[in-house]
Amino acid sequence: MTPLPEPLPAGRQALPWGEGRKEDSPVANSPLFHYSIRMRVLSGFQPSGKFHLGNYFGSIRPNIEFQKKSDVSFFMVADLHSLTSLKDPEELRSSMRDNVLDFLACGLDTEHSVLFRQSDISEHAELTWILSTVTPMGLLERAVSYKEKVTKGIAASVGLFTYPILMTADILLYRTDLVPVGKDQKQHVEIARDIALKFNNAYGETFVLPEPQIQKEVAVVPGTDGQKMSKSYGNTIPLFGEEKEIKKAIMGIVTDSKEAHDPKDPDTCTIYQIHRLFLDLPGAKALAEEYRNGLPYGDAKRQLFEQCMEYFAPMRERRSILQKKEDEIHDILQKGAKKASGVASETLERVKRAVGLI
Numbered sequence: 001m002t003p004l005p006e007p008l009p010a011g012r013q014a015l016p017w018g019e020g021r022k023e024d025s026p027v028a029n030s031p032l033f034h035y036s037i038r039m040r041v042l043s044g045f046q047p048s049g050k051f052h053l054g055n056y057f058g059s060i061r062p063n064i065e066f067q068k069k070s071d072v073s074f075f076m077v078a079d080l081h082s083l084t085s086l087k088d089p090e091e092l093r094s095s096m097r098d099n100v101l102d103f104l105a106c107g108l109d110t111e112h113s114v115l116f117r118q119s120d121i122s123e124h125a126e127l128t129w130i131l132s133t134v135t136p137m138g139l140l141e142r143a144v145s146y147k148e149k150v151t152k153g154i155a156a157s158v159g160l161f162t163y164p165i166l167m168t169a170d171i172l173l174y175r176t177d178l179v180p181v182g183k184d185q186k187q188h189v190e191i192a193r194d195i196a197l198k199f200n201n202a203y204g205e206t207f208v209l210p211e212p213q214i215q216k217e218v219a220v221v222p223g224t225d226g227q228k229m230s231k232s233y234g235n236t237i238p239l240f241g242e243e244k245e246i247k248k249a250i251m252g253i254v255t256d257s258k259e260a261h262d263p264k265d266p267d268t269c270t271i272y273q274i275h276r277l278f279l280d281l282p283g284a285k286a287l288a289e290e291y292r293n294g295l296p297y298g299d300a301k302r303q304l305f306e307q308c309m310e311y312f313a314p315m316r317e318r319r320s321i322l323q324k325k326e327d328e329i330h331d332i333l334q335k336g337a338k339k340a341s342g343v344a345s346e347t348l349e350r351v352k353r354a355v356g357l358i
């Protein structure tokens with residue numbers, strides 16, 4: 001795979017088409033260029049059941065924060081990708097509805113970001129085919145995510161194998177500079193970059209070369225059993241679950257067998273490792289001190305529960321209001337699709353011209 005240049009010269013290879021591009025700016029040569037210039041960002045999420053605290057702190061919150069720093073941002077619900085693993089139509093429909101509500105409740109600003117559904121934009125599937133004709137088999141054969149998913153029991157379909165090409169189409173259609181992703185998706189963005197380069201070499205400069213933006217500061221959020229929090233492990237604390245469901249999950253966090261007032265080690269305590277995510281540095285330090293001074297686990301769990309309810313209260317309220325406004329959600333997705341389609345169709349037209357289809 002092509003190694004990424006360091007430091008990332010984001011946007012430098014980009015072609016000067018599309019609004020909001022700044023490569024001709026006088027500060028483009030400054031060492032601060034990468035940090036000071038706002039960029040085009042695309043985030044993508046598979047609608048996959050109910051979100052949990054791991055999704056929120058590991059992905060939803062950093063993505064929403066990062067989008068605020070961008071010039072133009074696209075927030076895509078990758079429902080076509082979900083078809084590779086989700087085979088229950090009703091579950092797909094309800095996850096789609098739930099996850100759109102979740103993002104909006106968590107603060108996704110549709111004035112700034114274009115929220116849309118991948119399947120609403122037919123250019124994704126069309127570009128995927130064109131890109132597949134320049135994608136070497138070997139590139140996909142090296143994709144670790146495919147192998148991991150097959151090992152986990154997901155059917156080894158052609159769609160699962162070519163998943164990275166669809167993701168490449170998602171990224172390239174919107175002339176994306178930066179793709180904020182967790183470490184697990186970094187290889188997919190590198191594949192997108194490689195495919196864009198292959199295409200540009202074959203047909204002339206057409207695509208912007210994207211960079212992954214890895215959220216370094218976010219560690220793995222532990223689940224109630226101390227392993228990585230994940231739907232597949234049944235150890236989650238649901239983000240927008242019923243109050244009693246959240247309480248039950250938190251009260252069930254596994255701890256060691258220390259006596260109530262024994263000193264506790266915050267670094268190895270799952271309750272603390274989750275609680276600190278809600279706090280700033282001084283707050284987390286003060287809480288760690290309480291653990292060292294013998295905070296009983298029962299009290300620590302109650303504190304975490306209260307913190308969790310307080311932190312998410314405004315989002316829960318927003319969500320319950322939005323839930324009753326089906327029409328508004330429908331309008332948001334329609335408007336998003338219209339804006340996304342404008343950009344995607346322009347890119348696809350350039351691609352078709354480049355390859356000789358028009």
Ligand code: ADP
Binds near residue numbers: 058181219231
């Ligand atoms: P799950 O493991 O529950 O199936 P997904 O794989 O659907 O979760 O996660 C979507 C995104 O949420 C991931 O790309 C990852 O960035 C983030 N994420 C999920 N679980 C965690 C976790 N425990 N800690 C940090 N980030 C997480």
Ligand code: TRP
Binds near residue numbers: 043044046185
């Ligand atoms: N593959 C990503 C995941 O599972 C979701 C995704 C699809 C995506 N298309 C994307 C992420 C484009 C970023 C950009 O998390």
